[in-house]
Structures are given as structure tokens and as C-alpha cells.
Amino acid sequence: MFIIGLTGGIGSGKSEASKILKSLGAKTINADIFGHSVYKKNTKVWGEIIEEFGEAVLDKDGNIVRSKLANRVFSSKSELDKLNRICHPEIKKLVIKELDQFSLDSVKIAVVEAAILIEANWTDIVDEVWSIESKTSIIFNRVKKRDNINRSVIQSRIDSQIDNATRLKYSDIVITNNGTIEELKKNLSGIWERKFISRNKE
């Protein structure tokens, strides 16, 4: 099984790229979804978060309110680091478990979509890192439209992620996504064809 680690900053187009790779035949995993499940009540992560951030991040039923937690961590690098140290290893375990299942199911090409792939040190569980990159001005417009959040919130999310130069250093392939979805599709189909189809025909 060949595992692609699909990464990129906020709003760069990872999910759109993942959808396209799925349509080309890959089995995809979105680490964000596991990110949500590790917060569930009475899990290891849940307990450690309460210990670290206090009960102010809970609702009246004892569930973690992600928006409360997000407000705490996105304005402070050290708080975000604390949260990441608690969550990332647990999410990684879930991703590995899913990849193991893919392997048992004889999946040929898998995609792990994760914004945090590089900073969480997950490069060791993928064969190649593919980064999606878009211009900051385009990201602002797309994320504003998608999430209805203002520029300063988007900027603080960007600031909390690794910069493009660092991402580039770890990337085997960089896919630029400044055009239409059709262009992104064409770009990814070309890479897919060169990497997985024509090479096998040789």
C-alpha cells in the first residue's frame, strides 16, 4: 500500500484534493474526524484536557466544548502546544489503526489528510508528503465564505500553523491551488497518472 500524506494550511484545499484523490481510486482518511472523536467524554484525552485547561471548557453535561477550547488555544502558542501534546499522539494511533485496516483490505493507495501532518511528526507513517498551497489572499476569501469568520481569526489560525517554507522542506510534491476546482482536478489527475498508472505500464 502506498500512503500519501496530504497536508497544507487552513483553507488551502486539502479536503477538495482528498475528494479528487478518492474519485481517482484512493481510500481516504481525514485526521480531523479522529481529532473530534478523541475529545469524547471519559476518554484519556478528555481527562487530560480537563486536568490541563480546567472545567471551564466543559458544557453542563461534562462534554468538551471545542469552541471554548479553541478560544483558549488559538491566542496562545504555549496553550496550543499543550493541547497538541495531549491530542496528536492519540489521533496518530487512530490513523495507524485505520491504515492497518486498509492494508488488511488490500487497499493500494491511501490518503491521510491532515493539516498537522508535519508538525505532529506523522511523516514517518506516510510514504510521501503532498502539500496543497494557495495564495493567502485566496485563502482569506475561501475561508471567509466557508466558515463566516473574520480576517483576524483566519490570520491567527494561519499564524498557529507552520509556515509554507517549512512545509515545502518536508514535501515531496507541492500542488498549487490558486485556480478553479477543475484545474486542481487536472493537476492531481496528471500526478496520479504519472505516478501510479503510466509507471505500472512500463
Ligand code: ATP
Ligand atoms: P481546512 O484545513 O481549513 O479544513 P482545507 O485545506 O481542507 O481547509 P478546503 O475545505 O478543501 O480546504 O477548501 C477551503 C474552501 O475553499 C472550501 O469551501 C472549498 O470548497 C473551497 N475551495 C478549495 N479549493 C477551491 C478552488 N480551487 N476553487 C474554488 N473553491 C475552492
